[in-house]
Amino acid sequence: MKDFSMFDIVGPNMIGPSSSHTAGACRIGKVAYKISGGDIKKVTFLLHGSFGKTYKGHGTDKAILGGILGFDPDDEKIKFSFDLAKKQGLDFEFIEEDLGDVHPNTAKVLIEKFDGSKIEILGSSIGGGSIVVTEINGLELEFTGEYVTLIIAHTDRPGVIAKVSAILAEYAINIAFMRVYRHNRGQNAFMIIETDDMISDEAVKSVINTENIANAYLVSIK
Amino acid sequence: MNFSKGHELLDLCKEHNKKIYEIMIEREKIISGTTEEEIKAAMRESLEIMKASVNKGLTENIKSVSGLIGGAAKKLEDRREKVRQPVCGSIMSKAISRSMAVLEVNAAMGKIVAAPTAGSSGIIPGTLITLAEEFNIDDERLIEGLITASAVGMIISKNATVAGAEGGCQAETGSAAAMAAAVTVELMGGSPEASLHAAAMCIKNILGLVCDPIAGLVESPCENRNALGAANALISAEIALAGVTSLIPFDEVVDTMYKVGRSLPMELRETALGGLADTPTGRRLKEEIFGNKKESR
Incomplete structure (x- = not known):
C-alpha cells in the first residue's frame, strides 16, 4: 500500500x-x-x-x-x-x-x-x-484508480504485452503495477497498467492502433 | 524524514529544530515528489473549502438530505449575536456553531474537506476558523496548522483508525479533536510536545464514545458530537498550554483508543443497530426515511 x-x-x-x-x-x-x-x-x-x-x-x-x-x-x-x-x-x-x-x-x-x-x-x-x-x-480483475490506470482490451496473443510496454517506454512512462486477465487462452483479455506518470492521448492512441488490441481506456480518478 | 509514532515525530522536531508542519512538509516532498509551494497551494484550496463550508452553514437555510438536521448552526450564531455573552463564552460558542455549520453542509450534500473523515469534518475548520477570527491569524499560518493536523491524524491512522466503523465515534471525532488541539497549541505558541499532550488529552476525554448514527446517516448525533469535538480541542489545548502534561503519552493513548474501539460490539460501530439508532424514536425515523426502496426515472 x-x-x-x-x-x-x-x-x-x-x-x-x-x-x-x-x-x-x-x-x-x-x-x-x-x-x-x-x-x-x-x-x-x-x-x-x-x-x-x-x-x-x-x-x-x-x-x-x-x-x-x-x-x-x-x-x-x-x-x-x-x-x-x-x-x-x-x-x-x-x-x-x-x-x-x-x-x-x-x-x-x-x-x-x-x-x-x-x-x-x-x-x-x-x-x-x-x-x-x-x-x-464479467471478467474478474482488480484496480483502484489511485494511480493513472490504462485498461486495455486485447486478444490473448504472444507479444501483445511487449508491444504495449515498448510504447509506454517510448513515452518515458514508468509502470508501477501491471496485471493481465483473460477468459481463456487465445480469447478476450484485459491488461491493467498502473503508472507513475500521466499518459498522453497520443500514447493511448498508439496503444489502440497496435495489432490485437481492441481498445484502451485511461482511468484516473485522483 | 518519515515517522509512524508521536515520539518519532517529536525526535525529528528536536533533531532538526523544526515545527511539526515543517517535518510533515519535508516528508510529503519525498513521498509525493512535490514542492513545498505545490503542497501549500493544495492545502490553501482545502482551507478555502473549509471557510466556504463554515460560511454556508452559518448563513444559508440548510436542510440535510433526509431532513433530520439543518439550521442548528444558524440558530447558535443568531443567539450568540443576540445575547452577546453566550454561556460558554464567545470563542467556545463560535467553535461550536462553526463546527456544526460544516457538518450540516456535509449532510446537505455540500462541499467539505474530510478531516480526517466526512463525519468529523466540522471539528478542524470550526476550531481553526474561530481562532483565526479571535486571534487574527493569517491564512499562511492556518495552512501550516492544517499540515500539523495532518501529521497527528496520520499517526493515528497508522497505529489505530479514524473510521467509526472500526473504532466508534472516539476514532472519528476523537481523532479530529486531537488534530485540532495539536494545531491550537501550535498556533498559540506551544511546543510540539505540548501539541501531542493536547492531542492525547482529547482522545482520553472521549475514550469509548460509540458510533450510533440515527438511520445510519452522518447527521445525528454526529452534528452535536462535532461541536463536542471542537470544545474538546479547545479544552485540551488550554490545559496543555498551561504546561500540564498527559500522564499517559500520546502513542499509548492512540494504541488504547484502537484496542477500546475493537472491543466495542459491532452494534456500536456505525452499523446503526445499537445506541441512539436503536431507540424507539431512532427506529421510527429510519422507517420514515427508508420506507420506500425502489426509485427510477
Whole structure:
C-alpha cells in the first residue's frame, strides 16, 4: 500500500455526506463512465448491501449518477445530477439487489450505449473514498484508480504485452503495477497498467492502433 | 524524514529544530515528489473549502438530505449575536456553531474537506476558523496548522483508525479533536510536545464514545458530537498550554483508543443497530426515511 499523503488525512475534498457512500460511489460511476467512453443511453445501478439499504439518505444515487455524468467527488453539481441527467436524455434506474459475496458497499453498473453496445462494471467503495473495481463485462480483475490506470482490451496473443510496454517506454512512462486477465487462452483479455506518470492521448492512441488490441481506456480518478 | 509514532515525530522536531508542519512538509516532498509551494497551494484550496463550508452553514437555510438536521448552526450564531455573552463564552460558542455549520453542509450534500473523515469534518475548520477570527491569524499560518493536523491524524491512522466503523465515534471525532488541539497549541505558541499532550488529552476525554448514527446517516448525533469535538480541542489545548502534561503519552493513548474501539460490539460501530439508532424514536425515523426502496426515472 502507498504511504499516507497529508491529503489522505486532511482530505479528500468532497461532496458530503459520506466518503464511502458518496465520494466512493461517485468514483465508481466515474470509472464506469471512463470505461464506457460516453454516449450513454441508459444506466442501471444495482446497489448491494449498505449501498442498497441507505442510498437515499447518503445521496449514493446522486453521487454514482454524477460519476456517470463525468463529475469528480468534489463537484457541487452532484447534488443536481438527477436533473442534469434528465436534461441530457440519459435514462437511469436504481435497484437494490443482493450481488452475493461482495463488499457491503458494492454497485454493479449496467451501461447501454446509443450504438447498442453494453458494458457491465462491478465496483466496491472500500472506505475513505477509495474504491476497487473487481469486474468488467464479467471478467474478474482488480484496480483502484489511485494511480493513472490504462485498461486495455486485447486478444490473448504472444507479444501483445511487449508491444504495449515498448510504447509506454517510448513515452518515458514508468509502470508501477501491471496485471493481465483473460477468459481463456487465445480469447478476450484485459491488461491493467498502473503508472507513475500521466499518459498522453497520443500514447493511448498508439496503444489502440497496435495489432490485437481492441481498445484502451485511461482511468484516473485522483 | 518519515515517522509512524508521536515520539518519532517529536525526535525529528528536536533533531532538526523544526515545527511539526515543517517535518510533515519535508516528508510529503519525498513521498509525493512535490514542492513545498505545490503542497501549500493544495492545502490553501482545502482551507478555502473549509471557510466556504463554515460560511454556508452559518448563513444559508440548510436542510440535510433526509431532513433530520439543518439550521442548528444558524440558530447558535443568531443567539450568540443576540445575547452577546453566550454561556460558554464567545470563542467556545463560535467553535461550536462553526463546527456544526460544516457538518450540516456535509449532510446537505455540500462541499467539505474530510478531516480526517466526512463525519468529523466540522471539528478542524470550526476550531481553526474561530481562532483565526479571535486571534487574527493569517491564512499562511492556518495552512501550516492544517499540515500539523495532518501529521497527528496520520499517526493515528497508522497505529489505530479514524473510521467509526472500526473504532466508534472516539476514532472519528476523537481523532479530529486531537488534530485540532495539536494545531491550537501550535498556533498559540506551544511546543510540539505540548501539541501531542493536547492531542492525547482529547482522545482520553472521549475514550469509548460509540458510533450510533440515527438511520445510519452522518447527521445525528454526529452534528452535536462535532461541536463536542471542537470544545474538546479547545479544552485540551488550554490545559496543555498551561504546561500540564498527559500522564499517559500520546502513542499509548492512540494504541488504547484502537484496542477500546475493537472491543466495542459491532452494534456500536456505525452499523446503526445499537445506541441512539436503536431507540424507539431512532427506529421510527429510519422507517420514515427508508420506507420506500425502489426509485427510477
